Amino acid sequence: HAFPGATSIVTSSEARAVELLLDRTDLRSLCTGYTSCDQYTRSKPAPESYLLAASRLGLSPSSCLVFEDSLPGLEAARAAGMACIAITRGIEQRVRQGELLADDVIDDFTDLPQGYFASLCHAFNG
Numbered sequence: 001h002a003f004p005g006a007t008s009i010v011t012s013s014e015a016r017a018v019e020l021l022l023d024r025t026d027l028r029s030l031c032t033g034y035t036s037c038d039q040y041t042r043s044k045p046a047p048e049s050y051l052l053a054a055s056r057l058g059l060s061p062s063s064c065l066v067f068e069d070s071l072p073g074l075e076a077a078r079a080a081g082m083a084c085i086a087i088t089r090g091i092e093q094r095v096r097q098g099e100l101l102a103d104d105v106i107d108d109f110t111d112l113p114q115g116y117f118a119s120l121c122h123a124f125n126g
Helices: 015-024 048-057 071-079 092-101 116-125
Strands: 008-010 033-035 065-068 083-087 104-106
Touching: 008 048, 015 033, 033 048, 048 071, 065 071, 071 083, 071 092, 083 092
Parallel strands: 008 033, 065 083, 083 104
Antiparallel strands: none
């Protein structure tokens, strides 16, 4: 199922690694695009990667929601002016760190209620 909105992967990996991931999974059909480390100069926690992704999607940073599993990534999302959800994957230290920076904390995507992304799109698009 396609996500009913603009989506982007923002990663510290190189483009060839992202392309390999997209080719081996169903993610290509779910993503509008991606931003990889060879497309920006300052890594997370600098906000450059997230700001570039928002610009490519034609979105203002304040209309973006980031799902992030690293502290530098949460810092980057905040610095970019984006809402963010910390993904902790059961690591207690990440829960504590995420609670400081994130709007919400989840262990993984299965913690989200069914229809979560559709309701987000409806909320953002009216």
